[in-house]
Amino acid sequence: MTSKLSSVLAAAKAEGRAALIGYLPAGFPTVDGGIRAINALIEGGCDVVEVGLPHSDPVLDGAVIQTADDIALRGGVRIKDVLRTVQEVATAHPGAAVLVMTYWNPVDRYGVARFAADLAAAGGAGCILPDLPVEESEEWRKAAGEHGLDTVFVVAPSSKDERLAEVTAAGSGFVYAAAVMGVTGTRSAVGSMAEDLVARTRATTDLPVCVGLGVSNAEQAAEVARFADGVIVGSAFVKRILAAGDDEAAALDGVREQARELAAGVRRR
């Protein structure tokens, strides 16, 4: 059976374009405001959304997402709120694939089987767990498989070829190529590492390869879309919301407009 995530990515491919994947943390700036913001990403043109489950110790995130996580956690966001976010977004946009992205400990603490069951029940399509390497992932993958969830693994420029084969064999949905060495955050240049990593990853798998490296504008999205199956954008959306301050309408317009520009970028020939 083809998963929701796979069919959404296949549909983009059938249009001859890369997919646009947007990230925002749940609960940012509030639970309901976060739901509206993630809906705005999809309205603007994101094919897939990653709902962040904020964590107290986001060691892979740069200052922008740390700030958003802090706001969400200080606002009291709970795992049940993250699951409600997934449910509301998935219900409002049945054509989009909704993933959760989080560090491992919240899932571990919630209960691996329970989290997989509740995420699937909420209409979630899968999970990205960037601090859960393949070697530690067996229990999760079993639970995810039982509930029809995809598990997206991350590869990095430092991953050796034999390692890439191991990682891509374990994953499903797509492969997340984190194509710069460093924490999350917007960057001005795409650089050559990304294309090389995508090529090396493709040599090991038929899964789509989507790239995250701090893309923030249509030009960068177009550049990445030429060699990748999907373009992942997170910090740029978070920045828009932070810049809007307390003006929620401006924040929603901002991220919707940004998604629209990026969606045009991935369609550029």
Added chain:
Amino acid sequence: MSEKDYLPGAQVPDARGYFGAYGGRFIPEALVAAVEQVAEEYEKAKADPAFAAELDALLKDYTGRPSPLTDVHRFSAEAGGARVLLKREDLNHTGSHKINNVLGQALLTRRMGKTRIIAETGAGQHGVATATACALFGFDCTIYMGEVDTQRQALNVARMRMLGAEVVAVKSGSRTLKDAINEAFRDWVANVDSTHYLFGTVAGPHPFPMMVRDFHRIIGVEARQQVLDRTGRLPDAVVACVGGGSNAMGIFHEFIPDAGVRLIGCEAAGEGAETPRHAATLTKGDPGVLHGSRTYVLQDEDGQTIESHSISAGLDYPGVGPEHAWLKDTGRAEYRPVTDDAAMQALRLLSRTEGIIPAIESAHALAGALELGRELGPEATILVSLSGRGDKDMHTAAEYFGLYDEPGAGNASGDNTANGGK
């Protein structure tokens, strides 16, 4: 797990870095290659007699090992008459046990061809030791330290800068050790080609818990023989403070097969383990994943880390090394909470009875020894890891005990204890 699994030479941890259910390697893909390189290089170094010879020479001629074993008779009188013996890691170069591990990893860094070292520090002792080794070996050095800790351990910040290190005050989260580790990991992910993360405790992803323990094993190896030579028998108990747990693992490890020797770790209970303000991870925490390994963690029901509190920056950490988690679950070691106040009273007692000012971290072990001595009585012998010296803590102690002159008060006696010590 039976006790025999813990004999030297047994496969502890297993190939994936697990001590029973604890340990492992929960790291981002970007760090997998670097952590594997550390593990491989460490295995090669262990098999290389030249590595051991160079490390031994440094430990002897630079650090000043072996560190002495000191009988503290006047202090013992307060410990129910039990004989208390201090393993004097405070007399190592740089003033704590931390240098043992730092020199080992500095040699490893050179073998890996890396030129830059980063490290986290809480009390500043690991940071000072790391800055020292970087000066000695000619490495670039960046130390991450929580902003709260840069204030309460300002002397060590100055020492690190004097040694040529860059000290970054970390302003995220609780602004203490946990957040310094987060920031060091972020640096490592971005600079892994040139940089070794010289992790300072027996936590983190495999191989760090095993490797850091191995570099500190010398504490227990020396102390066990010194106690035998001095007293003709093994001690009844070995007591050490536990934050991440490096000095405790170092002194415990050689005694693990000695079933008659109790191993007692003293955790920071802050204002009390029953209050929200403590760092008693093994007493009050639950199994989870923090900083790359499965271990006990102070966390809420959603798996968010709870901020710890201790007057001691070095013990102010909501995690603990995975081998301690296993020692706790197997019952081979016991872990007791020690409050800020008990530690400070022990700090003053050792200063006044023996002329030795201990670090506040080590004072937690001293407080544990006082309590244990009163339980065991005068026939008992208690070995205590005096992991560091207290110079760095004089500002905290002076404020705690009111040792500074009130402006214009003219009282320079330094004996301002009439306020009950607070």
